[in-house]
Amino acid sequence: MHKIKRRNTQQRNIIYDIVASTNTHPTADWIYEQAKKQIPNISLGTVYRNLKVLVEEGKILEINDGKVSRFDANISPHHHFKCENCGSLYDIEEGELLYINKDIAQKKGYTVNNSFVVLYGICPKCNEHIS
């Protein structure tokens, strides 16, 4: 029950920098490929472990995209648009979301077919028990 003292490792720093260097919401595998350019014998396990640490520390976000996880160093509140044709995941500014309806989206070039919202938190039942 005591807080782990994180170390400042080359691997963790490089992994963070890779995530921060792009807005394409990369997967662990893509990050691994990039990281190998700098640390040829880095292992995929290390990439996964460090991504998890960075998420826990709130330095990056994990986005659930089908069966893969994607990662995002943009931790300001924003949403995503997933293209059903090419699979790309775009950022949508929080304010901009209000305007994403069929008409306005169309003008911006997006066709919105569907939307999916999940709120995270504590449900009434658990709020009672935890108290």
Place this chain on the structure above:
Amino acid sequence: MHKIKRRNTQQRNIIYDIVASTNTHPTADWIYEQAKKQIPNISLGTVYRNLKVLVEEGKILEINDGKVSRFDANISPHHHFKCENCGSLYDIEEGELLYINKDIAQKKGYTVNNSFVVLYGICPKCNEHIS
């Protein structure tokens, strides 16, 4: 390139009925366990195949919940609330979503820590190419 003519099988009907019988957003595995009560030697592969068919036909929705898929026979537009403590996935009416802010959610007993929105559709780039 010709449309598949679906057959009306016992397995598919039972699987649909199981999904429709609950609002707990079951996983493929739970559905499989229930289905075995009616068809003891049904296979998990069949459950997965039929769930996919039902999703394609628009009869049920697939909800991506971490690394598992959950299924929902309520196909009217609605959203979800995931409890970070017990993992339950609750339905949130579309209208109700507008009122889920920290104050009002609190009164209903929900604590909202985070929210996650994904829009699905066709992106500007693809809209150009597809024409």
Place this chain on the structure above:
DNA sequence: GTATATGCAAACAATTTGCACGCCT
């Protein structure tokens, strides 16, 4: 010195698929 991190490989869990047979239509 000591606890955290790493590389490697094996283990996992959810889902998909190839195949031979079965059964709607």
Place this chain on the structure above:
DNA sequence: AGGCGTGCAAATTGTTTGCATATAC
């Protein structure tokens, strides 16, 4: 009869983990 559907088991895929060693502090 013909083709879609099924059961079974093996294969795939994304991710996690155990272990011995390396390294940050």
